[in-house]
Amino acid sequence: xxxxxxxxxxxxxxxxxxxxxxxxxxxxxxxxxxxxxxxxxxxxxxxxxxxxxxxxxxxxxxxxxxxxxxxxxxxxxxxxxxxxxxxxxxxxxxxxxxxxxxxxxxxxxxxxxxxxxxxxxxxxxxxxxxxxxxxxxxxxxxxxxxxxxxxxxxxxxxxxxxxxxxxxxxxxxxxxxxxxxxxxxxxxxxxxxxxxxxxxxxxxxxxxxxxxxxxxxxxxxxxxxxxxxxxxxxxxxxxxxxxxxxxxxxxxxxxxxxxxxxxxxxxxxxxxxxxxxxxxxxxxxxxxxxxxxxxxxxxxxxxxxxxxxxxxxxxxxxxxxxxxxxxxxxxxxxxxxxxxxxxxxxxxxxxxxxxxxxxxxxxxxxxxxxxxxxxxxxxxxxxxxxxxxxxxxxxxxxxxxxxxxxxxxxxxxxxxxxxxxxxxxxxxxxxxxxxxxxxxxxxxxxxxxxxxxxxxxxxxxxxxxxxxxxxxxxxxxxx
Amino acid sequence: xxxxxxxxxxxxxxxxxxxxxxxxxxxxxxxxxxxxxxxxxxxxxxxxxxxxxxxxxxxxxxxxxxxxxxxxxxxxxxxxxxxxxxxxxxxxxxxxxxxxxxxxxxxxxxxxxxxxxxxxxxxxxxxxxxxxxxxxxxxxxxxxxxxxxxxxxxxxxxxxxxxxxxxxxxxxxxxxxxxxxxxxxxxxxxxxxxxxxxxxxxxxxxxxxxxxxxxxxxxxxxxxxxxxxxxxxxxxxxxxxxxxxxxxxx
Numbered sequence: 180x181x182x183x184x185x186x187x188x189x190x191x192x193x194x195x196x197x198x199x200x201x202x203x204x205x206x207x208x209x210x211x212x213x214x215x216x217x218x219x220x221x222x223x224x225x226x227x228x229x230x231x232x233x234x235x236x237x238x239x240x241x242x243x244x245x246x247x248x249x250x251x252x253x254x255x256x257x258x259x260x261x262x263x264x265x266x267x268x269x270x271x272x273x274x275x276x277x278x279x280x281x282x283x284x285x286x287x288x289x290x291x292x293x294x295x296x297x298x299x300x301x302x303x304x305x306x307x308x309x310x311x312x313x314x315x316x317x318x319x320x321x322x323x324x325x326x327x328x329x330x331x332x333x334x335x336x337x338x339x340x341x342x343x344x345x346x347x348x349x350x351x352x353x354x355x356x357x358x359x360x361x362x363x364x365x366x367x368x369x370x371x372x373x374x375x376x377x378x379x380x381x382x383x384x385x386x387x388x389x390x391x392x393x394x395x396x397x398x399x400x401x402x403x404x405x406x407x408x409x410x411x412x413x414x415x416x417x418x419x420x421x422x423x424x425x426x427x428x429x430x431x432x433x434x435x436x437x438x439x440x441x442x443x444x445x446x447x448x449x450x451x452x453x454x455x456x457x458x459x460x461x462x463x464x465x466x467x468x469x470x471x472x473x474x475x476x477x478x479x480x481x482x483x484x485x486x487x488x489x490x491x492x493x494x495x496x497x498x499x500x501x502x503x504x505x506x507x508x509x510x511x512x513x514x515x516x517x518x519x520x521x522x523x524x525x526x527x528x529x530x531x532x533x534x535x536x537x538x539x540x541x542x543x544x545x546x547x548x549x550x551x552x553x554x555x556x557x558x559x560x561x562x563x564x565x566x567x568x569x570x571x572x573x574x575x576x577x578x579x580x581x582x583x584x585x586x587x588x589x590x591x592x593x594x595x596x597x598x599x600x601x602x603x604x605x606x607x608x609x610x611x612x613x614x615x616x617x618x619x620x621x622x623x624x625x626x627x628x629x630x631x632x633x634x635x636x637x638x639x640x641x642x643x644x645x646x647x648x649x650x651x652x653x654x655x656x657x658x
Numbered sequence: 659x660x661x662x663x664x665x666x667x668x669x670x671x672x673x674x675x676x677x678x679x680x681x682x683x684x685x686x687x688x689x690x691x692x693x694x695x696x697x698x699x700x701x702x703x704x705x706x707x708x709x710x711x712x713x714x715x716x717x718x719x720x721x722x723x724x725x726x727x728x729x730x731x732x733x734x735x736x737x738x739x740x741x742x743x744x745x746x747x748x749x750x751x752x753x754x755x756x757x758x759x760x761x762x763x764x765x766x767x768x769x770x771x772x773x774x775x776x777x778x779x780x781x782x783x784x785x786x787x788x789x790x791x792x793x794x795x796x797x798x799x800x801x802x803x804x805x806x807x808x809x810x811x812x813x814x815x816x817x818x819x820x821x822x823x824x825x826x827x828x829x830x831x832x833x834x835x836x837x838x839x840x841x842x843x844x845x846x847x848x849x850x851x852x853x854x855x856x857x858x859x860x861x862x863x864x865x866x867x868x869x870x871x872x873x874x875x876x877x878x879x880x881x882x883x884x885x886x887x888x889x890x891x892x893x894x895x896x897x898x899x900x901x902x903x904x905x906x907x908x
Contacts, residue, residue: 572751
């Protein structure tokens with residue numbers, strides 16, 4: 180009788196679509212909001228995932244998450260190196276630096292803009308000094324009559340706005356090994372892939388040099404033709420890299436702690452929760468880029484040694500040894516990631532905010548799909564009554580309804596998850612990196628969404644089933 | 659038997675076997691002040707090889723009686739035996755199985771599934787009996803062809819006229835070769851001419867020596883199709899007319 184159930188279901192296209200749309204909406208919203216939540220949580224651990232080559236993170240025992248900077252004495256580095264099972268240990272500085280921007284937009288523009296674009300810009304009408312969009316216009320309606328609430332224009336269009344200060348994430352990697360720096364190979368082009376767009380890690384050995392992440396660079400130097408490859412006309416990766424190179428040739432520099440920092444390279448970095456530009460430099464130099472303090476060592480990155488049999492010691496065991504021997508906090512990268520995520524889950528309202536949205540999606544999906552499915556069953560009640568009169572047992576009728584629910588559930592789930600995944604892909608840039616919107620769909624989210632959809636379908640069908648089971652077949656003789 | 663019910667036993671002569679035996683059937687609906695006695699001690703015998711009509715004014719209990727006979731409604735008191743099987747003593751499951759095997763239904767509003775073609779609709783009893791879709795639809799198409807609907811086997815109910823839909827319903831009722839065919843006002847939704855055609859079709863295709871056909875109707879223009887006519891009023895069978903030639907002779 181399954182084919183009868185399916186034909187009954189799809190026969191009424193409007194109802195069928197209504198149920199599927201309800202379930203699609205629920206599945207899409209749960210997956211999408213869940214993915215954004217997971218993406219945000221991953222961003223909280225961006226630094227941890229970007230550091231490769233080290234097994235262990237050692238830190239002040241009071242550190243709860245990766246951005247919770249509690250500096251330690253430099254002597255702790257030697258203490259960690261002395262723990263049995265530690266192959267090597269290197270320092271890593273992490274802090275929130277203040278970058279004073281000293282560039283002259285005219286110079287950079289002349290270096291990076293194609294001549295025809297530059298000419299068009301100069302000859303064209305000036306852009307609005309106060310950019311706005313539909314949201315700011317809406318907000319203006321509620322603003323008090325007096326006062327200037329206009330958004331500051333991009334610095335490019337107002338030279339008076341240069342020499343402002345931007346907050347950056349400053350990372351100081353070990354001077355000799357450079358452990359903690361992004362993998363050195365180029366992002367595009369032949370050879371082993373790394374995360375350097377322009378320049379090499381060795382350039383960091385030049386005096387006063389720093390490497391900035393690509394997205395952060397765009398934020399630090401707005402209007403300097405550093406946007407991602409243009410779509411119209413289509414720009415190749417090589418042309419984009421050439422633009423970045425041209426920018427670096429203009430010797431851009433910033434000031435941190437009144438010291439000059441010259442940008443010698445551009446790298447790719449996982450977007451962090453704060454979305455601040457990431458500045459890489461050597462450990463010794465990083466300390467100079469920040470106001471001097473007695474304690475400057477933020478993290479110690481360590482590698483576990485091999486045991487006597489030549490087998491690598493489990494990082495968890497070595498971490499435990501470090502904790503016992505030094506009293507410091509020591510965690511594997513994975514454990515530190517979970518600690519960081521747990522901190523955000525417990526101490527921020529993010530899970531509640533997203534949970535509410537997901538719950539609303541679940542509720543709305545349940546309401547739409549459940550109500551439509553129930554209506555569908557009720558409108559077919561006479562048909563089900565006829566089937567019962569003709570000798571179809573309650574079990575078979577229930578099986579028909581459950582099959583119908585399963586079919587719409589599967590279709591709604593498939594379309595919803597598909598749409599959500601498509602949305603996720605659309606948020607990536609051309610190299611597959613996340614853009615402004617944090618979006619990550621772990622496989623665990625898919626069974627969770629499936630379970631929610633199954634719950635909605637079961638709930639919707641149960642209401643219908645009890646109605647049909649209680650139905651007297653004699654209803655068929657009532658006109 | 660209730661005291662106010664006519665004690666008239668159904669005195670049928672010898673001949674065709676009794677297909678449906680109804681004794682002292684009572685059925686109430688509602689409670690307290692709202693209590694309605696739909697059947698009030700009905701006694702009735704219906705025979706195989708005949709088309710029996712149950713007639714009477716609206717609300718007299720015809721459809722209730724048919725529902726109990728067909729095993730889709732439980733009686734409060736009394737007994738109904740269909741081909742010697744006491745349907746009123748069966749449990750729900752047994753009754754469901756009995757209906758699937760032994761009874762065919764024709765409804766006033768046809769009750770065709772709108773998403774299924776004529777052949778698919780007609781095949782439903784076979785599917786309920788466990789047939790696969792292909793053979794069931796093939797058999798249903800044959801039955802439809804036998805009642806002049808060969809060209810409409812692939813049509814949806816929305817593409818059929820009222821008469822054609824009732825033909826499909828008749829094919830559906832006959833496709834699994836039931837012993838008892840119950841028809842509830844089969845002509846009520848049809849114009850007079852189409853109603854007559856449907857009744858003729860029922861007589862020609864449904865009435866067989868080993869099958870009983872019971873039709874509930876209040877359409878006196880089709881009374882002449884009945885071999886045996888039970889007149890009901892106020893929940894009781896007032897009168898039973900035998901019109902079949904062989905039965906009159908007996």
